[in-house]
Amino acid sequence: MSMTTILQHCLTGISLGGAYALIAIGYTLVYGILRLINFAHGDIFMMAGYFMIFALTSFPWPIAILITLVVTTLMGIGIERAAYKPLRSAPRMSIMISAIGVSYLLQNLSTYLFTAIPRGYPEIPFLKKIFQMGELSASFVTILTPILTIILVVILMILVNKTKTGMAMRAVSKDFETAKLMGININRVISVTFAIGSFLAGVGSILYFTDRMSVTPFSGTLPGLKCFVAAVFGGIGNIPGAVVGGFFIGIVETLLVALGYSTFSDAFTFFLLIVMLLVRPTGLFGEKTVEKV
Amino acid sequence: MKEILLKTEHITMQFGGVVAVDDLNIEIEKDRITALIGPNGAGKTTAFNVITGGYQPSNGRVTFDDLVIGENYPRSKMKKIYNGTYKTPFEKQVVNTPDKITRLGMARTFQNIRLFKDLTVFENVLIAKHCHIKAGLFRSTFMLNREEEAKMLEDTEALLERVGLLANRDEKSSSLPYGKQRRLEIARALATGPKLLLLDEPAAGMNPKETEELSLFIKEIKESFNLTVFLIEHHMNLVMDISDTIYVLDYGKTIAQGTPAEVQNDPAVIRAYLGVDEA
Amino acid sequence: MLKIKRNHLYSIIVLTLLMVFLYWLNANRLQNGMLVSVLQKGVILALVAVSMNLLNGFTGLFSLGQAGFMSIGAYTTAILLIPVQNLDGVYYMNGVHPAIRAFKMMVASSPEFIQIIFPFIALLLGGLLAAFAAAIVGIAVLRLKSDYLAIATLGLSEIVRAIFSSPQFDQVTNGSYGLNKIPNFPPMLWGAIPSLITPFIVVSICIVFIVFLIKSSYGRAFKAIREDEIAAEAMGINLFKHKSMSFIISSFFSAIAGGLLAMYMRSIEAKTFSITLTYDILLIVVIGGIGSVTGSVLSAFLVTAAKEWWLRFFDQPLLIGSWQVPLFRTGFRMVIFSILLMIVVLIYRRGIMGTNEFSWDRILKRLKFKRSKEGGKK
Known part of the structure; x- marks a missing residue:
């Protein structure tokens, strides 16, 4: 493989990784606060794909993007309210089952509404514009994705570290009960968390599907799980960790596909997960916690 | 002749930079009731967890019924940050999971049932x-x-x-x-079917009457099951009533040991419980 | 004592009636195709659900690897059972591995007795292979806690699927083309039990084993681990050993069910055993009640019947007079089904049975209660 091809693949990988990173943040935030693997997150991402398809049929692209992001965010908050809030005091297994149930519902609902046949993802002309850099060529979205990801992450970090809401989020993730006793409005914090997560999943969805060109009701499952792995890889609850994990998995996956091991690219992600959980369960940047007897 | 059922040698348990138990040396005589007392956070439950195999000590050795059931020395990261009073590292590493230790004849209860x-x-x-x-x-x-x-x-x-x-x-x-x-x-x-029964604050949350019943109950089962008892407790009445030997722990360190009467009059103990009078 | 005898008597009567019903069904299978198909699929899923319940409900290990272990059973059974004369038809793209062909020739020329029991040997081999796989991966993943275990087992199941569909193993698993021409259920006891009834018998034996296990001292130790790992360990229960046992046994029976599923479906592909299958089974367990074997069995039949049969009409356009009822079209059935499921998850959290098991005493009590109520009215 020539250097150019390798670079070309790396570029694609970085772009894919950027989208993964945005989705992984959603997992990491929710896990940090509720200790819940939000199995429905991948399906929120998939639904955002459909929202965009429909929004673009009647609106110009800037408005369509806005609509998609708003609707996705609202859906994230709505799902939390309907399916997770009633189970706040239930055992962890119940809430995880509820998340799986929501994922199941979203998949079936979208199969019903949009059929299982892949829908073409509309092209937003300026995103698909091809740039030529020496021998490398890339569409605008490929370059935009990592940049946009970094910008959003920086904004998010500022939000989490400098604002009052961010402080509340950190407090809740450190100690749910104590934060509650200190008068933090838990439900608001959780809603904000889901809103941020879903918003980023919406952005990730636009970037991801623009490159992939079609959406099916099941296109959220695997990317979703991979992004969770990315979050675990970087240390669950840790935002920069999720970003690093997202990029890492995106790049490795692209390279594996390029080398002809496409069937194993998914398997690799899970292999990575299992190895990580065994060797360093707290992830690359996670803190160690000791369980008290 | 004194027969020792459980012995801890220089047990030191350090979490990160915090030394929770420091150089703990306990000898528990067979067929006796031994108590471990001390203010909250003195490291009593940690000591229990080390003995029952829940934690590996940072340094030290636990011997039960003439068998070494736990031994460790400061290794890897701990080697650098080890800060216990007893500096000489032990040599071997013996690890037993709690279930194994239970099967060897040591059973426990928990502070929070x-x-x-x-x-x-x-x-x-x-x-x-x-x-x-x-x-x-x-x-x-x-x-x-x-x-x-x-x-x-x-x-x-x-x-x-x-x-x-x-x-x-x-x-x-x-x-x-x-x-x-x-x-x-x-x-x-x-x-x-234990030889040694470890009770972690058995009287926590009990009223005086219940505590009295408990003290009778402990004495009774000790006799009928041929037990040696080791307990952590806050209720002084109970401890003074049933114990043969008492160890007092404060900030991880053993500050006194002896019979109930000896411990009660020990100035160090009084200081630990009532606070230091600077004047 | 008398009560126990009475309960035994009732059970024998019910079992006899069930057998009579199954023989009747066998005689009239052509008119009752749907019923046969639903009951067979239901009973197979019941076995997976019960084995998943053994892990999730009784040992407290939230594992989502069922589909992976089922696929091990299904592929083993399928590869061993595809008749030698159909091999070229099945592996038309990449050809079959010579070792498999040679093995099949050997089986085909073996004594008749071996050929008769060979399908069961194949099932057993699939189960043992899955149990072996579980024993190995268990060393790694059983150290993980709740949701990490869930995601790790889910990942394992995806890895297994990737292996089965990978082009590197084309000559064994036929890669992404899948396997077909798998023979149907074999008859048992020289035809005394017709092939239609075989899955019911096999599954019953397996479930009875699991029930006995749960009632044994080991089953109690599993429950202790579910209730409180630290306390269980302090009571001398070796966590790793007991978790492994539960994991291995659960995987073994999942694989047996996978093998039966291959015989039922007659053709399988790696896609059949995707995450969705595990979710389907989890939902059966949840609806039946986590921690109830009877609940899982009942729920397996109910869910299968509802999905494949009773709720079918939701998928067809419905006309009342000349007015077409809106919403009724392909996919609506699954939406309704998912909503029902969410209702169970959010509101009826205990499912059908909670953690209770079927017992004659309870049923009779309820009947008596009703009767006395009716009597009171008069």
Whole structure:
């Protein structure tokens, strides 16, 4: 493989990784606060794909993007309210089952509404514009994705570290009960968390599907799980960790596909997960916690 | 002649930079009741967890019934940050999981009661009998070990009668009143057939009357089951009443040891409990 | 004592009636195609659900690897059972591995007795292979806690699927083309039990084993681990050993069910065993009640019947007079089904049975209660 091809693949990988990173943040935030693997997150991402398809049929692209992001965010908050809030005091297994149930519902609902046949993802002309850099060529979205990801992450970090809401989020993730006793409005914090997560999943969805060109009701499952792995890889609850994990998995996956091991690219992600959980369960940047007897 | 059942040598337990237990040397005499007391956060429960195999000590050795059940020395990261008073590292690494130690004859209760909540009183005790089962999974499943199974049921029944919980046998353990839950936890520990019984604050949350009953109960089971008892407790009345030897811990360090009378008059103990009078 | 005898009598009567019903069904299978198909699929899923329940409900290990272990059973059974004369048709793209062909020739020329029981040997081999796989991966993943275990087992199941569909193993698993021409259920006892009834018998034996296990001392130890790991360990229960046992046994029976599923479906592909299958089974367990074997069995039949049969009409356009009822079209059935499921998850959290098991005493009590109520009215 020539250097150019390798670079070309790396570029694609970085772009894919950027989208993964945005989705992984959603997992990491929710896990940090509720200790819940939000199995429905991948399906929120998939639904955002459909929202965009429909929004673009009647609106110009800037408005369509806005609509998609708003609707996705609202859906994230709505799902939390309907399916997770009633189970706040239930055992962890119940809430995880509820998340799986929501994922199941979203998949079936979208199969019903949009059929299982892949829908073409509309092209937003300026995103698909091809740039030529020496021998490398890339569409605008490929370059935009990592940049946009970094910008959003920086904004998010500022939000989490400098604002009052961010402080509340950190407090809740450190100690749910104590934060509650200190008068933090838990439900608001959780809603904000889901809103941020879903918003980023919406952005990730636009970037991801623009490159992939079609959406099916099941296109959220695997990317979703991979992004969770990315979050675990970087240390669950840790935002920069999720970003690093997202990029890492995106790049490795692209390279594996390029080398002809496409069937194993998914398997690799899970292999990575299992190895990580065994060797360093707290992830690359996670803190160690000791369980008290 | 003094017969030592459990011995800890220079046990030091350090979490990160915090030394929770520092150079703890305890000798527990057979057939006696030994108590470990100290203010909150003195490291008593940590010491228990080290003895029962829940934690590996950072340095030190635990010997039970002439067998080394736990030994460790500061390794890898701990080597650099080790900050215990006793500096000489031990040499070997002996690790035993809590279940193994229980099977060797040491049973414990927990500070915050840990019963099998959804199971009945009878099942709680019966499960503790499982650790000495001889039959394998298949023999047990196909009910080829009828005699063993029957004996387990019989023993459980007898034990419940002995501790006065037979009337509650089919109740859910979480529905028992508090005092009985404590008693059930002790019964469950007894069902594993221990030589040494470790009680972690058995009287926590009990009123004076219940505490008095408990002290009688402990003495009674000690006699009838030939036990050696090691307990952590805050209720001084109970401790002074039943203990033969007392160790006092403060900030991880042993500040006094001796008979109840000796400990009661020890200035260091008084200082630890009442605070230092600077004047 | 009398009560026990009475209960035994009732059970024998019910079992006899069930057998009579199954023989009747066998005689009239052509008119009752749907019923046969639903009951067979239901009973197979019941076995997976019960084995998943053994892990999730009784040992407290939230594992989502069922589909992976089923696929091990299904592929083993399928590869061993595809008749030698159909091999070229099945592996038309990449050809079959010579070892498989040679093995099949050997089986085909073996004594008749071996050929008769060979399908069962194949099932057993699939189960053992899955149990072996579980024993190995268990060493790694059983150290993980609740949701990490869930995601790790889910990942394992995806890895298994990737292996089965990978082009590197084309000559064994036929890669992404899948396997077909798998023979149907074999008859048992020289035809005394017709092939239609075989899955019911096999599954019953397996479930009875699991029930006995749960009732044994080991089953009690599993429950202790579910209730409180630290306390269980302090009571001398070796966590790793008991968790492994539960994991291995659960995987073994999942694989047996996978093998039966291959015989039922007659053709399988790696996609059949995707995450969705595990979710389907989890939902059966949840609806039946986590921690109830009877609940899982009942729920397996109910869910299968509802999905494949009773709720079918939701998928067809419905006309009342000349007015077409809106919403009724392909996919609506699954939406309704998912909503029902969410209702169970959010509101009826205990499912059908909670953690209770079927017992004659309870049923009779309920009947008596009703009767006395009716009597009171008069």
